[in-house]
Amino acid sequence: MDGIGESLRGALAGVLDGVSGRRAGGAVERLIGVYRGETPTDVPILRDRADVAAYAAYRMPATFAAVSSALGEFADAVPGWVPGSHLDIGGGTGAATWAVSATWAGTRPVTVLDWAEPALALGRELAAARPELRDVSWRRARIGAGLVVDDADLVTVSYVLGELTEDGRAAVVDAAASAGQAVVVVEPGTPDGYERVLAARARLIAAGFRIAAPCPHSAGCPIVPGTDWCHFAARVSRSALHRQIKGGSLAYEDEKFSYVAATRFPNEPAAARVVRRPQLRKGQVLLDLCEAQERLARVTVTKRHGDLYKAARDADWGDPWPPHDQGAPA
Known part of the structure; x- marks a missing residue:
């Protein structure tokens, strides 16, 4: 591109x-x-x-x-x-x-x-x-x-x-x-x-x-x-x-x-979408999401989530969440 x-x-x-x-x-x-x-x-x-x-x-x-x-x-x-x-x-x-x-x-x-x-x-x-x-x-x-x-x-x-x-x-x-x-x-x-x-x-x-x-x-x-x-x-x-x-x-x-x-054909939409700039805090990332359950939600991803926390720190406004190779936080 x-x-x-x-x-x-x-x-x-x-x-x-x-x-x-x-x-x-x-x-x-x-x-x-x-x-x-x-x-x-x-x-x-x-x-x-x-x-x-x-x-x-x-x-x-x-x-x-x-x-x-x-x-x-x-x-x-x-x-x-x-x-x-x-x-x-x-x-x-x-x-x-x-x-x-x-x-x-x-x-x-x-x-x-x-x-x-x-x-x-x-x-x-x-x-x-x-x-x-x-x-x-x-x-x-x-x-x-x-x-x-x-x-x-x-x-x-x-x-x-x-x-x-x-x-x-x-x-x-x-x-x-x-x-x-x-x-x-x-x-x-x-x-x-x-x-x-x-x-x-x-x-x-x-x-x-x-x-x-x-x-x-x-x-x-x-x-x-x-x-x-x-x-x-x-x-x-x-x-x-x-x-x-x-x-x-x-x-x-x-x-x-x-x-x-x-x-008109089947597609694979994101499980959720980051709809605001992620907020980085000490040891945590706050993500504002639009979710498949037809709702808006704020999710907190912390260091205890391991690789998902690293992904959250790299996440940007507009990205799908979670990344395609990651699971949802517990």
Whole structure:
């Protein structure tokens, strides 16, 4: 995955050539509001080359990191399964397509659908940096009500539902469900993003899908509405544009995201999922878990648990628990 991430960053290195810093900054500020779900619309968000260049340089590495993280957890729940084809709905410049390639080796038929021709054009240009992505089909389509798509083993819908009206979101999720054997939906890790993922999750279950990740079950979410939201984080290197827009000095930031992965075929979800950063104490680790019993729980793992304690010290937010090679604490 690191090699493909480096290849993506290299392909993006010159994407802002010819676009002024002021123009790029203005486009990014507008896009930030869109991707936080503040301005749902029925028209393309990426309007021209400058918008697309700003989006790709600012958002594509973060989207790639978040989708890669979600796909990695999904892949763990479907060991041995490899998608034979991939459909990316609302894929823009193709970050999810890069993430799928990083998760499963080899080539496969891929179609990226988006309503912004400039985004598709830049996606095609960037994909030329990877041999396995050179034959991707980049097709213009209206993303929303009335969307009709071809069947695919894997359908991804990442960072697009927030751009749509409520009816448009339902239509896109239903189209993904009708086309895919597996569907992965990723949204920003905000309360609104989580609500969109939760609604997509419900529609997928109603369509006959089984939840593979992050949830350890396909029942109702145990979070009391309005009290919290389920989200995770992926570490992403900050570009010069990130630092310019946010005025930050750190070389990295954590991309917060919410997601759901579901399949029409049997899967092996985690026994439980770490839903907060583990808290390390002297001789013990506190883990906040979402458990298969449809509940949230805090588990304390101590030195007396031996190897499990070592695993707990290495556990991270979003990880399955216990690790696949460990038993539950007594």
